[in-house]
Amino acid sequence: MKTKPFLLATAGSTVDGRTIDARDLEQMASSYNPKTYGARVNIEHIRGISGQAPFNAYGDVLELTVGDVEVDFNGKTEKRKGLFGVLDVTDNAKALNDASQKVYPSIEILDNFGGKGFAYLGGVALTDSPAAIATDRLKFNRTLPGSINLAGETATTLEFAEDGATNESAKGLLDSMKGMLDKFTASFAPAPKGDDKPEIKPESQQPATLDFTALRPMFEEMGQTFANAVDGLRSEFRAEADAQALKLKKLEDTQEGTPAPHFQRRPISDGGSNSSVESKYVF
Numbered sequence: 441m442k443t444k445p446f447l448l449a450t451a452g453s454t455v456d457g458r459t460i461d462a463r464d465l466e467q468m469a470s471s472y473n474p475k476t477y478g479a480r481v482n483i484e485h486i487r488g489i490s491g492q493a494p495f496n497a498y499g500d501v502l503e504l505t506v507g508d509v510e511v512d513f514n515g516k517t518e519k520r521k522g523l524f525g526v527l528d529v530t531d532n533a534k535a536l537n538d539a540s541q542k543v544y545p546s547i548e549i550l551d552n553f554g555g556k557g558f559a560y561l562g563g564v565a566l567t568d569s570p571a572a573i574a575t576d577r578l579k580f581n582r583t584l585p586g587s588i589n590l591a592g593e594t595a596t597t598l599e600f601a602e603d604g605a606t607n608e609s610a611k612g613l614l615d616s617m618k619g620m621l622d623k624f625t626a627s628f629a630p631a632p633k634g635d636d637k638p639e640i641k642p643e644s645q646q647p648a649t650l651d652f653t654a655l656r657p658m659f660e661e662m663g664q665t666f667a668n669a670v671d672g673l674r675s676e677f678r679a680e681a682d683a684q685a686l687k688l689k690k691l692e693d694t695q696e697g698t699p700a701p702h703f704q705r706r707p708i709s710d711g712g713s714n715s716s717v718e719s720k721y722v723f
Contacts (some may be wrong), residue, residue, distance in 0.1 A: 504561060507521075
């Protein structure tokens with residue numbers, strides 16, 4: 441689901457005593473291109489090794505822009521440079537938002553992207569405690585003007601049918617093959633005799649009628665063999681998938697929740713000036 445532009449961050453001081461450079465926001469907006477490097481949406485700056493919740497991806501950043509915003513500080517208005525982003529979020533992100541969880545954005549800045557000397561957006565996290573000031577509270581409304589309305593559309597899932605359903609599928613396959621065979625043989629059947637006396641021709645000049653009905657048992661046997669083969673492959677694939685899922689789960693148990701090597705979760709502010717160097721560019 442494509443969103444309207446949200447205010448992701450503002451330049452200037454943050455809630456934990458750091459500073460976001462307005463030039464970084466401008467460079468991120470001008471340089472961002474999903475084809476060059478696509479920034480994804482995650483949870484709390486943690487990237488899981490699998491596609492399973494809670495640390496799977498929750499969408500993509502489609503575009504960035506900058507603009508001037510006004511921030512209220514105890515009755516005094518301060519003008520700041522703001523970074524706005526359009527997101528394409530998943531149904532999981534929508535479900536979290538509906539539950540009023542992880543409703544604020546938190547940006548990840550790559551200050552020297554690819555060694556080219558400019559800032560680039562590395563990702564956007566969904567969080568409840570952003571460091572940047574005046575970020576928009578995210579609201580994924582499917583009927584917002586300018587957003588794509590996906591109401592009524594359903595996702596297609598790949599499921600393995602149960603044995604009963606498989607038998608029905610095999611039966612349907614056989615019925616279809618029988619129907620095709622009936623049409624095929626009917627096209628070669630001799631025309632019905634009319635009331636008029638047929639023209640008498642010599643026995644040797646009458647072409648022999650091709651009898652394809654004799655091939656019906658062979659086609660039926662081929663259809664049954666094919667259905668059995670499909671059923672066997674389904675069982676083998678399910679067993680292999682279950683085994684791989686078990687291996688992945690064991691690996692996930694040991695690695696899940698490990699932050700990405702380039703980012704660490706922003707430390708909780710204690711009111712002091714001790715901020716970690718590693719989390720310097722996570723806001």
